Each structure stands twice: as C-alpha cells, then as structure tokens.
Amino acid sequence: MWLFLKKIFSALCFIVVVHANAQQPKINMLDSGRKTSIRGLCVVDNNIIWASGSAGSVARSLDGGKTFQWLTVAGYEKRDFRDIEAFDANKAIIIAVAEPAVILKTKDGGKTWYKVFEDTTKGMFLDAMDFDNKGNGVVIGDPVYESFFEALTNDSGEHWLKFKAMDVQNKPAEGEAFFASSGTNLAFTHNKDYPIAYATGGTVSRLFYREKFYPLDMIQGKESTGANSIAIDNSGKNAVIVGGDFSTDTFSMLNCVLLKLKSKPEFSHPKTPPHGYRSCVEYISKNKLITCGTSGVDISNDGGINWQLISNQSFHVCQKAKNGKAVFLAGANGKIAKLEYD
Secondary structure: OOHHHHHHHHHHHHHHHHHHHHHEEEEEEEEEOOOEEEEEHHHHEEEEEEEOOOOOOOEEOOOOOOOEEEEEOOOOOOOOOEEEEEEOOOOOEEOOOOOEEEEEEOOOOOOOOOEEEOOOOOOEEEEEEEEEEOOOEEEEEEEEEOOEEEEEEEOOOOOEOOOOOOOOOOOOOEEEEEOOOOOOOOOOOOOOOOOOOEOOOOOEEEEEEOEEEOOOOOOOOOOOOOEEEEEOOOOOEEEEEEEEEEEOOOOOOOOOOEEEOOOOEEOOOOOOOOOOEEEEEEEEOOEEEEEEOOOOOEEEEOOOOOOOEEEEOOEEEEEEEEEEOEEEEEOHHHHHEEOOOO
16 A cells, blocks of 8 residues: 555646646747847737847747748947837837937838938937837837927827827926836827836936826936836736846845826735846736846736846847737847746
C-alpha cells in the first residue's frame, strides 16, 4: 500500500510541475543586433507588426515576427521615431520627435512616406500618440508657450489640428513634461465625453483625466522620475500607470499606481510592485498585464496587485495585438521579442 501511495504522490507532483512550467510565460527573441533603439511598437493582429526607432528606422513583419523587413525613411536618416501607429499591413504613421516635430504617413507598407504634420516651434518635442478604432487620434508633446502641446485628427492622421487644452489652473509645473520612452503615456478612455487620459513625469507626476489634473503618488522630483506609461482596460473602468526612476532602474518604490476610473479616479498601489523602473505597461486580458523596462519584464495575473519578474532582459515597449492575442516587446539594439504565454 505504501509503495502504491508513493507512486500516486510522485505522479501528482510531476503533474503539478508540468502544469506550472506550462503556465510560466517566457520571452522568445525574434530579431536583434541592429543599430537602432526601438521605442515605437504597434501590433495590428497576430501577424502584422510595425516598429520604429532611432536612425530613421522602421520595421514591419507580416508573418507574426518570423521575418522582419527593415527600412530607413529617406530624408530622415538621423531622426528618432519614438512612436508608431499602424492601421493595417500598408498604412502606418510615425512621429519624429524633436525640432522640427514631424508626423509622416505611409500607405504602401513603408516604401514611401509623406508629411502630414510639421511644427518648427522652438522647444517642440512630440512624445506619444494614440488612436481609437474610428480614425480619431491625439498626439501630445512637451510644454511650449506654458502649455502642453496637443494636436488632434479625425481622419486617421491625414490632417491635424493643434489644440491648447490647458487653462491657467492646469498649466505644467516647472520641470513637468512627458517621457517619450514608449509612446504610451497617452490612452483613449472608451468614454466619448472624456476620451483622453495621459500621465506626466519629471519633477511633478500627474494624471490628466476628465479635463482635470490629479497628483500621482509616484516617485518624482527629478527629470528622470515619474510616470512613463498608462494602460486602460477594455471596460474603461480600470487603469495602470507605471514609471519610476530610469537613472536607478532597479529601484521599485512608488513605480506603479492602480486606478479605478470613476467620475473622480480612485488610486491604490500594488502589494508587490514591478521589480524596477518600467517604461511601458499593457493589458493582455482583463486581469493579466505585462510591464517592461530597462531592468526587466514583469507579469501580473490579478489586475496589477502583484507582479512577478519573468526576465531581466531590457525592453522599452510592449504591446498586445489590437485584433488578436499575440504580445510583442522591443528595445535597444533593434531587439524585438514575443511573449509566449498560455
């Protein structure tokens, strides 16, 4: 009898180990070794992936990351494309961040690009953009003329209208700006009356939501601190903000805030925060999230309350497919990877 019970126990242990290993997410490197730092990433579906970075670089895959087509945008070889938005296999938009600030669009898979926006104002620096599924888009930038820069489009980026959203009470604080670390400190809220939310960083870190600013209980006070990324779930009721101090990227204190998006947002902190500075966060499903930064990658399975470090690899940005389940990451030296998860 004892031998029989021992065999049963061993079999159960084996099943538990196999199940645990099957559930453990892992990162599969797809491409690397190129002289570009990727911060723009857009995953249209499980097969179509676009990425953008420094040295005028853009990458596109049509087979789920098995192969990538790399190109350098003619005339912009020295520009840094910090964010990209793709609509399908052929149409995409990129932003060249600094003076002059430029937005380019392609309709032929990146073979040719044309300018849809330019601003030569001194101090211009575009940080991030986002689009809904109806062609409405927003791009934000660092303060110019004592106001955060904002421009809007309603035709998938063909035309842009500058919009000064800040009033005197909501003007930027000294040293407050945006981070162009992953193009994700701006997000649509799924609320037609208050469609945009974004998070600032630097000496002051705040959430802009429902036309008001709310202070964020995150590490702040230096140019390297504060919020870097915001993700909102499909219900529009929950959000997560990540950041930290990129000059001390293994420091975990006050690097993440959880939100309930009500008429006035409610804030809380994780029980187990991400394990260091994080530049991007993304919902994979209702309760499953991924966040990444220069010191590693974390996964949460409980809506952001607890985070588990799954890799020490450095990545700037992570994105889930708009139409699909695939999740990809990108970073320095042309790194592009895929998250393998159940």
